[in-house]
Amino acid sequence: MELDILQANALDALQLLIRTPSVNPSIDPEHGSGEAEIARVACEWLSSRGVRGWTEDAGPDDGERYESGGHRPPLQRVNAVAGIGEGKGRTLVLCAHLDTVATAGMTIPPFEPRVEAGRVYGRGAYDMKGSAAAIMASMVTLAQESLPGRVLAALVADEEYASLGAQDFIRRHRADACVLTEPSEGRLVLAHKGFVWIEITTRGRAAHGSRWDLGVSAIASMGRIISALDEFDRTELRRRTHPLLGPASGHASMISGGSGLSTYAEKCVLQVERRTLPGESTAAVLDEVTQVVERAGCSASVPGAGGNAEIRILLDRPPLVCDRDAQIALAVRESATAVTGRAPEEIGVGYWMDAALFAAAGIPTVNYGPAGAGAHEAVEWVDLDSVTSCAQVLIETARRFLGVRC
Ligand SMILES: [Zn+2]
Incomplete structure (x- = not known):
C-alpha cells in the first residue's frame, strides 16, 4: 500500500x-x-x-x-x-x-x-x-x-x-x-572523471605563398604539437589508470587556422579536451601540455607573453x-x-x-x-x-x- x-x-x-x-x-x-x-x-x-x-x-x-x-x-x-x-x-x-x-x-x-x-x-x-x-x-x-x-x-x-x-x-x-x-x-x-578544456594558439608569420624565405606556417607548428599530444596520449596517459575509471585520456577536438591558399598561416587555434582521473589537477594538466608543446619545438606561454604557442584553460571540472x-x-x-x-x-x-x-x-x-x-x-x-x-x-x-x- x-x-x-x-x-x-x-x-x-x-x-x-x-x-x-x-x-x-x-x-x-x-x-x-x-x-x-x-x-x-x-x-x-x-x-x-x-x-x-x-x-x-x-x-x-x-x-x-x-x-x-x-x-x-x-x-x-x-x-x-x-x-x-x-x-x-x-x-x-x-x-x-x-x-x-x-x-x-x-x-x-x-x-x-x-x-x-x-x-x-x-x-x-x-x-x-x-x-x-x-x-x-x-x-x-x-x-x-x-x-x-x-x-x-x-x-x-x-x-x-x-x-x-x-x-x-x-x-x-x-x-x-x-x-x-x-x-x-x-x-x-x-x-x-573530470575534464579540462585547453586552447592552444600557434603564431606563424604571414607571407605570400611563394615566399618560403619569409613565411612561417602556424599550421605546420600546430601539426607538430598535435603529433606530440597524440603520442603523449598513447604512451603516457594510457598508463595512468584508476581501478574504477580506467585510463586518463586526451584528444584534439577542434581546429581552425589559415586565411587563404596562397598565404602562410599567421595563426592556428586548436582546442583539446583532457579527461582527468582523481589526483590529476588542472595545474598539473597545464604543466604537462606546456612540456608537450615545448617538446614539439614551440615556445609555450600564456596568451600575450610572447611565446609562439599560447596556452589557456577554457573550462575545468574536477x-x-x-x-x-x-x-x-x-x-x-x-x-x-x-x-x-x-x-x-x-x-x-x-x-x-x-x-x-x-x-x-x-x-x-x-x-x-x-x-x-x-x-x-x-x-x-x-x-x-x-x-x-x-x-x-x-x-x-x-x-x-x-x-x-x-
Ligand atoms: Zn543528466
Missing part, C-alpha cells in the same frame, strides 16, 4: 515534470526559456504535499555564450529547493537537475508523457526527470516522519551546460553528504571519488541492498556529473539513480519501477544517514 502511494506520487511528479519543457537555454536558445517555470511547478507540487519548497535564483547566466553561436540576453536561471526536518543533526542533500537537452530529431512527443509497459516516455524522462520525481516522492514520505536531521532536495538548473545551478546551491547551503541521482541503472557510482567506506556510501549500499535484495554493483563512469562539485566543496557524494535509455536521443524513457525503487532507496538512505549519531 505504502509502495503504491510512493509509485503514484513518483509517476504524478514525473508526468508533471515532462509536461513542463525545460530545455537548457544555453544549448537551444530558441526553445529553452530557462528553468524558472519547472522550478515553480516542482515547488508547488511539493508544497501542496506537505514539503516546504522554494526557488532560488542561480543566475543570471552569461547570455552571450552558448554552443550554437549567436547571442541572447542574460537569463535568470532558477533552482527548486525543498527542505524537511530540524537543523540540529546532519544534513543530507538529494540532487537532480531539472534542465534537459534539446528536442530536435526526437521521434516521440517530447513534452507529452506516455506510460507504456512500465516505461515513461518523454524528453528528460531518463536524464533526469525520473530521478527528480524519485526525490520529490521520497521527500513527501520523509516529511511525515520525525527526522533527527535535515534533508534538502536540490533540483538544480543548467547541469547540461555550465552547472550554474549546482554551483549556486553549494554556495548557499552546507551539507554533510549528497546523493546525486543521475540514472545509473541501480548501480552505486563512487567515481567519475573528477569525483568517494571512499567506499564513507558513511554516505555505506548508507546507500545498505539501503539499496535492503530495498532490492542484493548489493548494488559499484562502478566509476567516464562522463562528468555535478557530483564532483559537491565533493570539491568537501561534501562526500555518491550517485545512485534509476534505469532507462535514450539520454540525448530520439526516444527517451525511464523504467517506472526503477524510479520507485530509487525513491525507496533515497528514503532508506536518509533514515540511515540521519539516524547515525556523530
